Amino acid sequence: MSSAREPLSIFGAGGLGKEILSWLRLSPEWEPVGFFDDAIDKGTIVKGLQVQGGAEDLRKPGRKTNLIIAIGDPQVKQRVFESLREFQHLNFPAVVHPGARLEDASGIVIDAGSVVTSGCILTTDIRVGMHVLINLACTIGHDTTLGDFTSIMPGASIAGNVSIGRGVMIGAGAIVNNGVSVGDGSRVGAGAVVVSDVSPGSTVVGVPARPIQKK
Secondary structure (H helix, E strand, C coil): CCCCCEEEEEECCCHHHHHHHHHHCCCCCEEEEEEECCCCCCCCEECCEEECCCHHHHCCCCCCEEEEECCCCHHHHHHHHHHHCCCCCEECCCEECCCCEECCHHHEEECCCCEECCCCEECCCEEECCCCEECCCCEECCCCEECCCCEECCCCEECCCCEECCCCEECCCCEECCCCEECCCCEECCCCEECCCECCCCEEECCCCEECCCC
């Protein structure tokens, strides 16, 4: 590998963190150098990479650290970011798997900290907010917006002219049809087919997707 690769640390040494590590090791751009995780003892070796501490260690002044937050839950991911955002030595790059396909790269904006994994297809005129996860083999159609901290689970299909709000969770294999809006903080169940707008903070499941009634 080229010595020009940039060092990159991963916050979160769970399943998602290990998956991201597996392909960063093959990246021509990034060199993974360590995990940070509040729930795992400092010095623990995970997949050959050392846990260098937790969030408190990242808050200590130091040289520039490139950091990816490898957490799928949108609310937890946002809390971690909010606890770290004020520290100027931390940099949150967007990372895109070389096996992802951006069909019109000039028409796709991917903001800081977002992750696009293997097998994903993004077409054109797409805006991906900050710290968004687009997991394995997802498709994102034209003129779609994904809000900050949203997570799209494997195999989900987002059609064209879709607006996904902030902090949304789209379950594995879900389908969001053309022109639909999914409100902030909502959740779409695995395998659901969303054919109409989803209200903020609600959970929808099924085919077609309907809100879960609160008891």
